[in-house]
Amino acid sequence: MSKSQNGWNAGPKTEIRIVSPKVPGTNVDFPQGVLAGDVETVLMYVAAEFHRTVEPLKDGECWGYFYKNIEGSSELSNHASGTAIDLNAPAHPMGRANTFSAAKVAAIRKILAFCEGVVRWGGDYSGRKDDMHFEINKGASEVARIARKIRALSAPKPPSTPKPPAQPAKLVVDGKLGPATIRRWQQVMGTPVDGKISDPSELVRAVQRLLRSKGHQIDVDGRGIRQDGRYYLTTYALQGYLGTERDGRMSAPVSELVKAIQRRLNTNKF
Ligand SMILES: [Zn+2]
Incomplete structure (x- = not known):
């Protein structure tokens, strides 16, 4: 190009x-x-x-x-x-x-x-x-x-007390992409934290940028991570990144890919 x-x-x-x-x-x-x-x-x-x-x-x-x-x-x-x-x-x-x-x-x-x-x-x-x-x-x-510096300007200021715990509680590895998992994912990726995946989503964009940096040819459009059993290219790339079975689908209500995401987030990195 x-x-x-x-x-x-x-x-x-x-x-x-x-x-x-x-x-x-x-x-x-x-x-x-x-x-x-x-x-x-x-x-x-x-x-x-x-x-x-x-x-x-x-x-x-x-x-x-x-x-x-x-x-x-x-x-x-x-x-x-x-x-x-x-x-x-x-x-x-x-x-x-x-x-x-x-x-x-x-x-x-x-x-x-x-x-x-x-x-x-x-x-x-x-x-x-x-x-x-x-x-x-x-x-x-x-x-x-x-x-990120610009987005932080409009983010609500955290209260000065009480101090948050140094180590967040471990996520339950249940394969369900719920608010707690999404919130932790947003924290780890450094995107705004609201426990929801909007359409489009800053979190998904951040994950897509990471996947692109690992050589996956996908668009950074903030779409394609949804626990609805449908095929998405971003989900397919994410499965490659985390080493789970690659079918491009995040099955509901329980997904092996989501379990892998939860295990990864419990290391406080992604
Ligand atoms: Zn000009």
Whole structure:
């Protein structure tokens, strides 16, 4: 697959998963969209903080995915991988420097600092400036780390007392994918903990990313782990990962795969 300038997979919308989110806390859409998952989390954080601390975003003036080369180059733009956004584009056009006041630049610097180098601003380009432009500048694991940091901002703060026990109680190995098992799985994977597998699910995405890192060719779409006896590619990959019988199905009400998951979680890793 071809890559955009920052090394992310680029292609038409049939080949990469582009979503069109609303910027959290605004009425502003990104109709062209961004790459789903952690990139979406990070870029929508940048957009939301830009709106809150730099200047209000204008609906219809914010751009995202676009399959094209960098202007004046044969290299694919980071817009072609859904890993770049343009904010209030008409007011901050490519090629014009210093379109933001010093106070606004300072606010932009705070957003960039929070992202720890994972996001690069076009206003920092050494050549032609591109003030409207923000892009992912690191690989998947660094982006995932910042996405977790962002999700933790909205997670409820744990009470300071009483202290949670150092070792969680062992899960019962009963082969049932219930709330206690899901909650522990979410804790171990570092996703939001609610004891439910939503559709799509951050937990499933995290498991899919892990499986992909082990060479299983599956989509990171947050779907495909369900104790309903149906065939899912993600379940098939998970069975390969845990070494249980590979039929792609999580049988109900008792599943050997779920037992293997519970045994693994009782080691406090996955
Ligand atoms: Zn751009």
